[in-house]
Every structure is written in structure tokens, then in C-alpha cells.
Amino acid sequence: MTSYRGLFHRITRLDLSLFFRISSFFFFYFVLVAIYIVFLPKMLSGLNYSTFQIGFIFSLGPLMRFLLPFFFLSKINLTPNIFHFGLLLSLISAILFYFSIQNFYYFIIPNILLGISFGLMLPFVETYALGFLKKERFGKSRLYGSLGFMLCGIILARNLSNYTVGLNYFLVTVVILAIVGFSITSYSDKISTIKKVIEEKFLFKKVLWFWISIFFMQMSFGFFYNFFTIYETDHGISLQTVSYLWTFSIICEITLFYFQATLFKRIELLSLMKLAIFLTIIRWLLLYLYPNSLGIAYLSQSLHAFGFALHHTAAISFLYLTYQNKKLSSQFYYGLSFGLGGFIGALLSGYLYGDKLFLYAAFIASLSLFFLFFQKPTVPKQNF
Numbered sequence: 001m002t003s004y005r006g007l008f009h010r011i012t013r014l015d016l017s018l019f020f021r022i023s024s025f026f027f028f029y030f031v032l033v034a035i036y037i038v039f040l041p042k043m044l045s046g047l048n049y050s051t052f053q054i055g056f057i058f059s060l061g062p063l064m065r066f067l068l069p070f071f072f073l074s075k076i077n078l079t080p081n082i083f084h085f086g087l088l089l090s091l092i093s094a095i096l097f098y099f100s101i102q103n104f105y106y107f108i109i110p111n112i113l114l115g116i117s118f119g120l121m122l123p124f125v126e127t128y129a130l131g132f133l134k135k136e137r138f139g140k141s142r143l144y145g146s147l148g149f150m151l152c153g154i155i156l157a158r159n160l161s162n163y164t165v166g167l168n169y170f171l172v173t174v175v176i177l178a179i180v181g182f183s184i185t186s187y188s189d190k191i192s193t194i195k196k197v198i199e200e201k202f203l204f205k206k207v208l209w210f211w212i213s214i215f216f217m218q219m220s221f222g223f224f225y226n227f228f229t230i231y232e233t234d235h236g237i238s239l240q241t242v243s244y245l246w247t248f249s250i251i252c253e254i255t256l257f258y259f260q261a262t263l264f265k266r267i268e269l270l271s272l273m274k275l276a277i278f279l280t281i282i283r284w285l286l287l288y289l290y291p292n293s294l295g296i297a298y299l300s301q302s303l304h305a306f307g308f309a310l311h312h313t314a315a316i317s318f319l320y321l322t323y324q325n326k327k328l329s330s331q332f333y334y335g336l337s338f339g340l341g342g343f344i345g346a347l348l349s350g351y352l353y354g355d356k357l358f359l360y361a362a363f364i365a366s367l368s369l370f371f372l373f374f375q376k377p378t379v380p381k382q383n384f
Helices: 002-046 051-071 080-100 104-159 163-185 204-234 239-259 261-266 269-289 294-302 304-322 326-352 357-372
Strands: none
Touching: 002 051, 002 104, 002 163, 002 204, 002 239, 051 104, 051 204, 051 326, 080 104, 080 163, 104 163, 104 239, 104 304, 104 326, 204 239, 204 269, 204 304, 204 326, 204 357, 239 261, 239 294, 239 304, 261 269, 261 304, 269 294, 269 304, 269 357, 294 304, 304 326, 326 357
8 A cells, every 4th residue: 555655646746846947938938939929020120120020020930830740751750859959949048139121131031940840849749738738737837838928928018128138038938848848758758658659641632621720820910920019019008007907818828728618618629719710809809900009909918818828729620630640730830820820910010001901800710700600520539
């Protein structure tokens, strides 16, 4: 009996330690994302980058995310060593930011490297987390990423006196992220609960309408991520207030991440995705119709909990149940949605930027909802 109790306590300690490490990775990863998508556009605008140049710079990362998974179809696997390579690339790009940010053409290089690193890091950790924590506990771990995003928005908005300050925050965060990332993989050979990947031929046609839907969904978000800060400040809202808007959306996101397990037990995954997309359409229309209203801006930001938190967990859970090759399906999820969708959304948003920006975003999100109605559930049960 004593030996069984000792084994139970060792497993519990391992479980808690991994939960903490995975949650810490999400925290610092999304601090990094916050610096990049919330404050970097404004920093580049202050360095006299045009809206098209800003859109182009932010299209590079998504483009890399789109291209990367095709290399993993037959040539390489998403192993801990590849994950470590992604951490190293993020560090190199953070250093190169200092030397290239004042020149549009030089700045392209570190953004390409950063896009590659993002395409390697998050799919590895999220698949790892979903397999170990299951979808109920995954949300409670993932909410630490939202918390990191929120805190960064509050702190950096008060201290961003010039672009160098932003780059310093970026570099420090990358260093911490690398340390946490290496600590996660140091446990990889001790975990027996993560199943090995079963080889299969990866077929997009298996859930074709799903892939098309997530592509258009993230294309619409490309408008938001790249130009929400500039859009709101152009309509008379201060940068600090915009940071509060970002913070509020993350608070709503964290709340849903924590309580969403009940929804996943009662409602089918595709239905949850449809609800999330519908509310996202409403969100973009509110921003278009009431661009000067701070109250409406807060209302629209509250819907981020559904458009991101609910949609994201439902989508990756759907893929987890559909494909045997979990990591590759996760890479393609990021590649086609945040990657190709984000790439085209970034380019279009830079070209179409103006008062009708979010009307275009609403139309694109409507396409996402339309195509998802053609997709049928792939499995009878949602438990894993």
C-alpha cells in the first residue's frame, strides 16, 4: 500500500510541475505576442512606416506559419530538437530587431525568422499540453497566456516612451521563454501519458470545409490584430485607453477559458465554432458602425472571449479527435488559419485600411460561417 501511495504522490508532483511549466510557457509566449502585435505597429508608425509597410511586415510571420507544415509532411518531424531550434530563432530575431528596425527592408529578415520560430514553438507545446492535460484542463493552463498578454498590455502602455523600450521588453521575454521551453522538454522522456503519433497519410479533404472556414476566420482577425490599435487611436482614443481595451478583452477571454469545460461537455464542437464565428461577425460590425464610441469598443472586445478562446479550443479539439498525427494537424491549423489567413488578412488590411476596415472583416468572417455549415462531425464522441 505504501509503495502505491508513493507512486501516486510522485505522479501528482510530476503533473503539477508540468502544469506549471506549460502554463509558464503560455504566459511568456503571449507576453511576446502582446509586445509584437499590440505595440510594434504603433512603434513602426512612429518610425514613419506606411500602413502598407506595416501590413507587409506583419504578413511575413503568418506566411512562414503557412509554409512550414508542408516541410513536415515527409521531410522532418516536430521533435524537441526542432522546438529548441525555434526557441533559438526567436532569440536571434529579437537581437536583430535592434539593428534593423529603422530600415524597412532590413527589418524583413528578423520578422521572417520570428515567423518560423512561432510556427515551431506553439504547435509543439499546445499538442503536448492537450495530450497531457486534456481539453478540460487545457483551458485552465492556456488562460495563463491570456493573463500574460493582459499584464503586458497594462505595463508596457505606461512605459513605452520609445521603440527601444519595447525592444528591451521583447528581448528579455524571449530569454525567459527559452528557459521555460527547455525546462518543459527536459521532462519529455518521463511522461508515459503522452501517446506516440500513429503514422497516417495527412488529407485535407477529410475535413475540407473546416479548413476553409478557419482560413477565412483568421483572415478577418488579420484586420484586427494589425490595425485595431491604429484604428482606435485614429478615432480619438488614446494609446493607454486602447491598452485597457486589449486588457478587457483578455479578462473576458480568461474567464471563458476557465469555465468553458461545461460548454464542451454539453455542446458539439462544430456548433461552438459556429456560435463563436457569428459573435465575431457582430463584433466587427460594431467596430465599423460605432468607431468613436468607447462603450461599444468595450462591448466588442468582450466578444473576444468567444471569437478567440471558444473558437480556438473547439477547433484544436476537433482536429485532435479527427487526425492521428496530432502535431502535424496542429501545425496545419496554425499554418492555414493564423498563417495563410493571417498573411492575406495582413496584406489586405494594409491596403484597405480606412473607415470601412471592419466592414470588410465582417464580410470575410461571414464566409467562414457559411463554409462551416457544410462540415459534418467526424467522430460520435468528444471525450479524450
